[in-house]
Amino acid sequence: MSTAEVYLVLGGVVTLLGAVRLLTTRDRLAQVIALNVTGTGTVLVLVALAATGGGEPDPVLHALALTGIVITVSVTGLALVLVRRLDREDDGG
Amino acid sequence: MTWTAWIPVLVLLTSLVPAVVILLLPERRERLRTALSLAGAAAKVALVVALVGPVVDGRRPEVRVPFLPDVDLVLRVEPFSLYFLGLSAFLWLVTTVYAVGYLRDHGHHRSRFFGFFSLCVVATSGVALSGNLVTFVVFYELLTLATYPLVAHDQTPAALRGARTYLHYTLVGGVALLLGAVWLTVLIGPVEFADRGSPAVAALAASDPGTLRLVVALMLGGLAVKAALVPVHGWLPKAMVAPAPVSALLHAVAVVKAGVFGIVLVVDMVLGVQVAEDLGVLLPLTVVACVTILWGSVRALAQDGLKARLAYSTVSQVSYVVLGVSLVSATGMTGGVVHIVHQGLMKITLFFCAGLLAQTLGLTRVSQLAGVGRRMPLTCAAFTVGALGMIGIPPVAGFVTKWWLGLGALDAGEPWVLAVLVTSSLLNAAYFLPVVARMWWGKAEAGAVLPRPVGPEAPWTMVTPALVTAGCSIAVALGAGLAFSPLSMARVIVEEGWWP
Amino acid sequence: MGDVVLASLLLPLAGAVAAAVAPARRTVAVVTAAGQTVLAVVLAVTVLRDGPVATAPGGWEPPLGIALRVDGVAAAVGLLAAVVVTAVLAHACASPASTGPATEPAAGRSAYWPLTLLTLAGLQAVLVAADLFTTYVALELLTLGAVALVALGGRGAYGPALRYLCLAVLGSFAFLVAVALVYARTGTLTLDLAAAALPPGPALTTALGLATVGLLVKSALFPLHAWLPDAHAAAPTAVSPLLSALVVKGSFVVLLRVWTALGGDAALASVLAVLATGAVAWGGVLALRAAALKRVVAYSTVAQVGYLVLLLPLVTPALAGGDGVAVDVARTAWQGVLLVLLAHGLAKAAMFLAAGTLVGVAGSGRVADLGGTAARAPVVVTAYALAGVCLAGLPPSLGFVGKWALLDAALTGGRWWVVAVLLGGGLLTAAATARVLAATLREPGPGDGPPPGTPHGREEAPGATALPTPRAGERWPALALALLAVVTCVGSAWLADLVLVGAPPGVGG
Known part of the structure; x- marks a missing residue:
């Protein structure tokens, strides 16, 4: 198994763990964090895929990964706003 | 394309435009609403009259609109279409006059009522003018949807229950019809209605009779729901909760008529009599019709509610039409086709009278009718004509029907049908004559004193329609031999169009 | 361009x-x-x-x-x-x-x-x-x-x-x-x-x-x-x-x-077929049972997504290089599903607008509390009803055209389960719409018992004018969308041609 393939499997495992946590937890903050873990796993898969071809890593896949990261950041922002509002709702405010 | 080609569209527009405008009218614009309804109805009658000449000359005005890439919606005027269209146009006009009177003093939601009333007629005209199976299905289902608000009109829990039952029955029937129609279209392409049946269907009957039998069973099964054949007739008595003009529409003009009209179309203009007989479709149809005729009559005997009795009577009477087309005989088929008009005239008379009795005196049960003839002589006279016609006593229309059906049964070599006809007539007499006798000669119970007559017995807008349709029921029988009588038209349709 | x-x-x-x-x-x-x-x-x-x-x-x-x-x-x-x-x-x-x-x-x-x-x-x-x-x-x-x-x-x-x-x-x-x-x-x-x-x-x-x-x-x-x-x-x-x-x-x-x-995948297509059937049944039944009006409408979307997904198993044989019949099935199904998609878009938008307005008029989100809204908001109820007709695939509506084409495809390809799904799903949708309509027609009032007086002798409920009615701008957009979903059945051949332009070769594009 090459290094790239190890990372590929690792990425898959991280993604899966994040997804399972996301679907099972009821804690909102944990959900947001799990979402980010899943995103990190996905990016790991993408970067590993870029390296599996051997030779120079493919820049297009890196661009894809970068975009994924950017989008995850904005999604996290929106999610945090919602979590804050939900918490305020719970406090009766 | 000449202007006559567009008449089919105009026929639809004469009721579609009033329907849309009336639905948008506020409740208080009574004059405008009435004027629109009547103008639309009158225009439709005029258009039908204008169509008679071209159709007699052999022209068949037709309009096509693409529906799917290889399927068109087709409106076409055939003699049989014109026959049914004429009936519905005339009875719509009469019923509109009646409904105006019926709802005048204590109606509610009248814009909704008259709007959907007109929409029903759009659907019925569309059913009459359908040139192929797709078009028929479209308008047939539209009829279901347009009648639902009418059945539910009173908005009482009973009315809503009746409307729900009606919808359940007709939608499930519609599903069977739709499946049959699509299946047949898949097998042989768009199915155009044609005299003596479609050639493509005949070819299919030769190559794959089993599948065709299944398809036909689906279509007839679906149509049987609206035609109220036993055992799928249960909605008709439940829908009795509707106001009297709606019942008249359901029983005489639109819904059950669309059902039997469809059955006649499938047998004579999709399959053709010959193919239908070869497939073995007709004998089961005869049996179902006979069972329905007898069962409806037996159930009618037990009803005390006047409208309920009339409803079961409809179950029984409409099946005469089905019986007629299922007999392999030109005479029998003529009897069936002519009964489409005859039953319409007689049954609408009876419902008008039932509505008059309920609205004027609040009488809804047979047991309450003792001596009512002295209070409302015109209404009761009209009722008597309708009842005698249903029994088959000359000189009312029902006699002509039964005569031709009887001859047809002998002609087709099914003499047992004669026994059914005789039994049914005896049952008809058993449930109608006591009503008539009680009206004229019954003694009102002590305490149930009827109000003294003051002025006319009821608004003229309600009495006149009943008298007109009663008069017509006699006229079509007396003038049966004349050109353009329903009987003459039925003979032309059957002998020149359908008979092999 | x-x-x-x-x-x-x-x-x-x-x-x-x-x-x-x-x-x-x-x-x-x-x-x-x-x-x-x-x-x-x-x-x-x-x-x-x-x-x-x-x-x-x-x-x-x-x-x-x-x-x-x-x-x-x-x-x-x-x-x-x-x-x-x-x-x-x-x-x-x-x-x-x-x-x-x-x-x-x-x-x-x-x-x-x-x-x-x-x-x-x-x-x-x-x-x-x-x-x-x-x-x-x-x-x-x-x-x-x-x-x-x-x-x-x-x-x-x-x-x-x-x-x-x-x-x-x-x-x-x-x-x-x-x-x-x-x-x-x-x-x-x-x-x-x-x-x-x-x-x-x-x-x-x-x-x-x-x-x-x-x-x-x-x-x-x-x-x-x-x-x-x-x-x-x-x-x-x-x-x-x-x-x-x-x-x-x-x-x-x-x-x-x-x-x-x-190119699709036959095994995955079979799974999707089961899920689509489940969606139509589950969404249809829950729409029929949901207590809140907006949930009725939302569950109907769950059912409609099932109709859309039906397309995938229907085109898969043609993508795998099937014969002429398979291509025929795929093309008709493609047209049918996309017409259903368009019909659902128009009708569901109309239905949700109408439902939201009705909730405001009734002052409650429950179907059971809709009594009397048919009298106070007839245009909105009409829009809801027309949308329901289209979603149930009843004529005359764009939904009916789509359903006809899908039935055609299913029968041509001998896919009887699709026929059953389409017809059963249509009945469930019709029943859900009828349930809401009956609720709007019911007379409002405590206990929902039979109203006093003879059926025809009843006046409008006292104080009916004091209850909220929708504004003009809340009535017409919903009705316009619902009417569009109905009248487009006449021009549907044009739409059916349009959705085939540039479609994959496997479905005859």
């Missing part, structure tokens, strides 16, 4: 920015949506006449640049989106309450206008994106806009919005991995080229499976639908129509493209 494609993408984006900063945000939004409708009509007519329109802005080709392409499906759905958004915005102009509860901070409600245009831009981008990278970004834009719109519902909507966000993003990650897999194996992000270069094998199956699951979460196919009824019912009145009619369609169109380009 490439400029028009680009304009259709930039106009709603520019409108969103303008609506966020300009004081007259309503006017900006409505004018933008109307302009988008004009562009969409131009595109539809052009595509129908000349075939698909393709362009690469700035001359950059993928994978570095962005490729845009408008085929028949994109043109038709784009037109649907523009029309629906215009009508919904018209409704929102007349009814401030439909953009969010009054308890929300004013900033929340004014965000409605730019967010709606942003969502429209996202959907248009999904439709015209010709490469997978752009598609991914566009899908995210659509999701973010939609989630923010749900959150406008205020209290009670934040939870469903968060759940929707998490699941939708999870779906996006799956899709992103699928895209990366395809690129890593083929070196291209353009679907057609990728399809040619990707041989059957585990890589293809994995990519297809990941993309299918990811996109179906976003489209809420049973049993991945759990987020939808909550989110769509909790959203404000002027948001739910956009979500149900448009947003779920975006990911479905992408799925359709990926599935047909990658």
Whole structure:
């Protein structure tokens, strides 16, 4: 198994763990964090895929990964706003 | 394309435009609403009259609109279409006059009522003018949807229950019809209605009779729901909760008529009599019709509610039409086709009278009718004509029907049908004559004193329609031999169009 | 024509920015949506006449640049989106309450206008994106806009919005991995080229499976639908129509493209067939039983997504190189499902607008409390009824045409289970609509007992005028959409031709 393939499997495992946590937890903050873990796993898969071809890593896949990261950041922002509002709702405010 | 080609569209527009405008009218614009309804109805009658000449000359005005890439919606005027269209146009006009009177003093939601009333007629005209199976299905289902608000009109829990039952029955029937129609279209392409049946269907009957039998069973099964054949007739008595003009529409003009009209179309203009007989479709149809005729009559005997009795009577009477087309005989088929008009005239008379009795005196049960003839002589006279016609006593229309059906049964070599006809007539007499006798000669119970007559017995807008349709029921029988009588038209349709 | 494609993408984006900063945000939004409708009509007519329109802005080709392409499906759905958004915005102009509860901070409600245009831009981008990278970004834009719109519902909507966000993003990650897999194996992000270069094998199956699951979460196919009824019912009145009619369609169109380009998969198709059947049955039954009106409408969307997914198993044999009959089935099913999609878009938007208005008129969200609304809001109830007719596939409506074509395809291909699903699902939908209609017709009052007086001798309930009635602007947009869903059955042959333009060769495009 090459290094790239190890990372590929690792990425898959991280993604899966994040997804399972996301679907099972009821804690909102944990959900947001799990979402980010899943995103990190996905990016790991993408970067590993870029390296599996051997030779120079493919820049297009890196661009894809970068975009994924950017989008995850904005999604996290929106999610945090919602979590804050939900918490305020719970406090009766 | 000449202007006559567009008449089919105009026929639809004469009721579609009033329907849309009336639905948008506020409740208080009574004059405008009435004027629109009547103008639309009158225009439709005029258009039908204008169509008679071209159709007699052999022209068949037709309009096509693409529906799917290889399927068109087709409106076409055939003699049989014109026959049914004429009936519905005339009875719509009469019923509109009646409904105006019926709802005048204590109606509610009248814009909704008259709007959907007109929409029903759009659907019925569309059913009459359908040139192929797709078009028929479209308008047939539209009829279901347009009648639902009418059945539910009173908005009482009973009315809503009746409307729900009606919808359940007709939608499930519609599903069977739709499946049959699509299946047949898949097998042989768009199915155009044609005299003596479609050639493509005949070819299919030769190559794959089993599948065709299944398809036909689906279509007839679906149509049987609206035609109220036993055992799928249960909605008709439940829908009795509707106001009297709606019942008249359901029983005489639109819904059950669309059902039997469809059955006649499938047998004579999709399959053709010959193919239908070869497939073995007709004998089961005869049996179902006979069972329905007898069962409806037996159930009618037990009803005390006047409208309920009339409803079961409809179950029984409409099946005469089905019986007629299922007999392999030109005479029998003529009897069936002519009964489409005859039953319409007689049954609408009876419902008008039932509505008059309920609205004027609040009488809804047979047991309450003792001596009512002295209070409302015109209404009761009209009722008597309708009842005698249903029994088959000359000189009312029902006699002509039964005569031709009887001859047809002998002609087709099914003499047992004669026994059914005789039994049914005896049952008809058993449930109608006591009503008539009680009206004229019954003694009102002590305490149930009827109000003294003051002025006319009821608004003229309600009495006149009943008298007109009663008069017509006699006229079509007396003038049966004349050109353009329903009987003459039925003979032309059957002998020149359908008979092999 | 490439400029028009680009304009259709930039106009709603520019409108969103303008609506966020300009004081007259309503006017900006409505004018933008109307302009988008004009562009969409131009595109539809052009595509129908000349075939698909393709362009690469700035001359950059993928994978570095962005490729845009408008085929028949994109043109038709784009037109649907523009029309629906215009009508919904018209409704929102007349009814401030439909953009969010009054308890929300004013900033929340004014965000409605730019967010709606942003969502429209996202959907248009999904439709015209010709490469997978752009598609991914566009899908995210659509999701973010939609989630923010749900959150406008205020209290009670934040939870469903968060759940929707998490699941939708999870779906996006799956899709992103699928895209990366395809690129890593083929070196291209353009679907057609990728399809040619990707041989059957585990890589293809994995990519297809990941993309299918990811996109179906976003489209809420049973049993991945759990987020939808909550989110769509909790959203404000002027948001739910956009979500149900448009947003779920975006990911479905992408799925359709990926599935047909990658050639489908027979085993996966069988699974989808079961799930689609489950969706129609489950959504139909729950719509019939739901106590809240907006949940009735939302569950109906769950059922309708099932109809859409039926297409995938129906086209798969043709994609695998089936005979003439298979291609015939695929083509008719393609037309049928896309007509159903358009019909559902119009009708569901009308139904959600009507439902939201009825909730306001009745003062309660429960179906049981709708008594008397038929008298007070006849136009709105009519719109609801017409929409229900279309959704149930009853004539005369666009839904009926779609159902006819689908039945035709199913019978031609001998797929009896599809016939059963279509007919049974139609009956369930009709029953759910009839239940709501009967509730609106019932007389209001304590106990809902029989009203006093003879049936005809009853006057309007005293004080009926004091109860709320809908404003003019709340009545007509819903009715207009519902009428459009009905009358388009006459011009449906044109639409059926349009959706075939540029369709994959396997389905006779």
